[in-house]
Amino acid sequence: MFGEGLLTGMGVTWKHFWGKKETFCYPEEKLPMTERFRGGHLMFDHTKCVACTLCSLACPNQAIKLKIVPDAMKKRHIESYVHLVGRCLYCNLCIEACNFHALSWDKNYAISTWHKEEMDDELVTAEGKEFFNEMMEKAKAEAEAKAKAEADKQKNEGGDA
Ligand code: SF4
Ligand code: SF4
Numbered sequence: 001m002f003g004e005g006l007l008t009g010m011g012v013t014w015k016h017f018w019g020k021k022e023t024f025c026y027p028e029e030k031l032p033m034t035e036r037f038r039g040g041h042l043m044f045d046h047t048k049c050v051a052c053t054l055c056s057l058a059c060p061n062q063a064i065k066l067k068i069v070p071d072a073m074k075k076r077h078i079e080s081y082v083h084l085v086g087r088c089l090y091c092n093l094c095i096e097a098c099n100f101h102a103l104s105w106d107k108n109y110a111i112s113t114w115h116k117e118e119m120d121d122e123l124v125t126a127e128g129k130e131f132f133n134e135m136m137e138k139a140k141a142e143a144e145a146k147a148k149a150e151a152d153k154q155k156n157e158g159g160d161a
Contacts, residue, residue, distance in 0.1 A: 033107040038090045040108035042083040044123035046131050048102035051076035058097035063087035069132075071139030077132055081123040086116060 024031065033039070056064040067080035095103045113119060124132070 027110060030108075030110065033109065037107050037109075038092050038105055040106040040111055041085070041121055042088075042094070042123060043104045043106050044081050044128070045102045045104075046078065046124060046128035048100045049078050049081075050100060051078045052099075054097040054099070055094035055103060058093040060091065060093065061087045061089055063089075064094060069136070071136050072143035073139040075135075075139060077135055078124065079129075079132055083121040083123055084119065085111070085121055086119040 051066075051068045053066060053068065056066050063084045065080075065082040065084065066078060068076050069079045070076050095105070
C-alpha cells in the first residue's frame with residue numbers, strides 16, 4: 001500500500017513520544033548512581049573519625065595526606081585530610097579500612113577540572129575545623145583542671161605530713 005512505510009514510521013515515533021524517556025538533559029540532569037558506585041569526591045565525617053590513619057595506610061597510591069595533632073589529653077585529632085583526587089584509583093580500600101564509617105563517596109561523576117591543583121581536596125570543612133578547635137580547647141581545659149586537681153592533692157598531702 002502506498003504510504004504504508006511512512007505510517008509505520010510515524011507509528012513508531014508516536015509510540016516513543018509518549019513512552020518512557022531513555023535520554024536525559026546532561027549536565028542539568030544527572031543519572032543517580034547505584035549504592036555500590038565508587039567515584040566522585042571522598043566525603044569525610046569529622047564527628048566519626050578517631051584519627052587512626054588506617055585509611056591512609058590502606059591506600060596503595062598514597063592519595064591520602066593527613067595532618068594529625070594530639071590534644072592536651074594526648075588524644076589524636078585530624079586537623080587536615082587531603083584527598084589527592086588525581087592519584088586516586090577508586091579502589092575503595094580507604095573506605096573499607098575505616099572501622100568508623102567516616103568515609104563515603106559523593107557519587108558525583110562529573111568532577112573534571114582544568115587545573116591540577118583543584119584536584120587536591122581538603123575534606124575538613126569549616127565546620128570540621130570548628131569541631132577540631134572545640135576539641136582542642138576542651139582537652140586543654142580538661143588537662144588544666146586535672147593538673148590543678150593534682151597540684152591541690154599534693155599540696156594537701158604536703159600539709160598533712
Ligand atoms: S579509593 Fe583507593 S586509591 Fe583512592 S584514596 Fe581510597 S585507597 Fe587511595
Ligand atoms: S580510617 Fe576512618 S577513623 Fe581512621 S583516620 Fe581514616 S577516616 Fe579517620
